[in-house]
Amino acid sequence: MERPSWAPPEVDIDTPSIARVYDYWIGGTHHFPVDRDLGDRVVEGNPGLPGTLRANRAFLRRAVRELSALGIRQFLDIGSGIPAEGNVHDVALDAHPDSTVVYVDIDPVAVAHGRAILAGEPRAAVFQGDLYKPRDILEAADTRRLIDFDRPVGLILAAVLHFVPDRDDPLALVRQYTDRLVPGSHLVISHAGAEAVPKAAPEAAERYRGAVSEVVWRDTAELTALFDGHDLLAPGVVRAPAWRPGPGDQAGAEPDMLAGVAVKPPTR
Numbered sequence: 001m002e003r004p005s006w007a008p009p010e011v012d013i014d015t016p017s018i019a020r021v022y023d024y025w026i027g028g029t030h031h032f033p034v035d036r037d038l039g040d041r042v043v044e045g046n047p048g049l050p051g052t053l054r055a056n057r058a059f060l061r062r063a064v065r066e067l068s069a070l071g072i073r074q075f076l077d078i079g080s081g082i083p084a085e086g087n088v089h090d091v092a093l094d095a096h097p098d099s100t101v102v103y104v105d106i107d108p109v110a111v112a113h114g115r116a117i118l119a120g121e122p123r124a125a126v127f128q129g130d131l132y133k134p135r136d137i138l139e140a141a142d143t144r145r146l147i148d149f150d151r152p153v154g155l156i157l158a159a160v161l162h163f164v165p166d167r168d169d170p171l172a173l174v175r176q177y178t179d180r181l182v183p184g185s186h187l188v189i190s191h192a193g194a195e196a197v198p199k200a201a202p203e204a205a206e207r208y209r210g211a212v213s214e215v216v217w218r219d220t221a222e223l224t225a226l227f228d229g230h231d232l233l234a235p236g237v238v239r240a241p242a243w244r245p246g247p248g249d250q251a252g253a254e255p256d257m258l259a260g261v262a263v264k265p266p267t268r
């Protein structure tokens, strides 16, 4: 098939990618037949998945709105994905026009499309980076230009830490970022929840794992542990739709994604 303009030459269009399959599931337009084929096969075994992922996006928007209301003006969003409706910078800049946002993703399509969307927006940037390389991300030119590490930061790790297996020590990885942030900074995490997915749809989970990436489903206690050193904001770690639902949100629906937001306390 012909390569569209948003897919740089290094993109392998015959192998599904995390970002493109996710984009397909949430109703985006940046995916190839191979992504749709896998996406459909996984959803066959887990029909609630697209709803779960939309609930994750809705959680993310609410979290950014809440942090903006708490005075957070700079966001670092790692594993940000292919831009989709209600991006972090849309919400943050809508709340406060002086906010800044740095997006980082390992996927070249996410970065290429992000650049196109952010052209002409000086208060937000996207670059290709690997969550596993905190120093590269924290020292990148765009990060240094848009984030003042003497002021609180909203660090967003939405639907990405479940790609970090226990053997890679996700807590140590998170700490390499949060150690760099001043008290008053906030940590936003959403994560595939162990209470539901693999038990409800083990074959669908296996299909994804085999074709795209290893995924680790963590339960509430395990996700809470990733906020170590922080104080969880109410209501704590809960299913994504139950985190401070707004009038249009369906609280209690779609149990598969867990989510929480926490603040870095003053040094004790």
Ligand SMILES: C[S@@+](CC[C@H](N)C(=O)[O-])C[C@H]1O[C@@H](n2cnc3c(N)ncnc32)[C@H](O)[C@@H]1O
Binding pocket: 018, 019, 022, 056, 057, 060, 078, 079, 080, 081, 082, 104, 105, 106, 107, 110, 129, 130, 131, 132, 157, 158, 159, 160, 163
């Ligand atoms: C499920 S999507 C989530 C997108 C967005 N954060 C959201 O919640 O809507 C996961 C994203 O993480 C990215 N990703 C996976 N591993 C990564 C890594 N090691 N470094 C940076 N990004 C990564 C994928 O490319 C994908 O875009």
